[in-house]
Amino acid sequence: MLLLLGAAHAAFLGGVAWVPVGIGALSFSDADGFSGTLAGEYDGWLRPPLTAHAGWVGNGTAWLGNVAIVETIAENASDEVRTFSVGGVRLGADWRGYVWAREAGRVNVWGTAGIFGIAPNAAQADSGWTEAEQTEADADSAARRASIGGLGAQGGLGAEYLIADVSGQPAVAIGARWVVRGFGALDTDESETDFAMFLSTEAAIIVEFTR
16 A cells, blocks of 8 residues: 555656766776676776666655667678677666655755666677587687676665656755666686675766756
8 A cells, every 4th residue: 555655745856976087997997897798897888987876756656667788790791691699788777765755945865775687699600600609709708708698786876856846846856876886797617616806986966957
């Protein structure tokens, strides 16, 4: 019943978050942190400096989702036909709980928690390859998928200032968000299982619209 009441008073909430690019991107490159596929979590395409999110906000609670897609497809046709593709789809969901009721003309504080995951894609084939060559290419594709895919979670705090429209209702929110984010990937083959985790913090400037 409480969920139904919250949904009844829900309004659309959408916005963008901007994370300034700093020297960390250069040091990450020097440390060979990028996946080499352009589709990894930290390669800068799935999570560029400006990201979008949307969902609904109710009585003190908001649920937001985000999606990003990166895909590279190449095909070469001569005597043989060769195809190559690599990419990923990133899906995320975040919960937000406000300390006070959202009212125009005042500052509000909120906590947030969320989960996200990347579904990887990587494949290559050549009509002129032998069975052994195709098997080797499949192993390379599996390694690319392992470097892209994974699951993550984040949690943190945020604050906003609400600006009203001409009718006095909350319309625009300007604020900031700070989160601790962890992303982990699991790579399993016949001989061993590798697990890697990257933990970092992120601060962002947020502009959102409510209707």
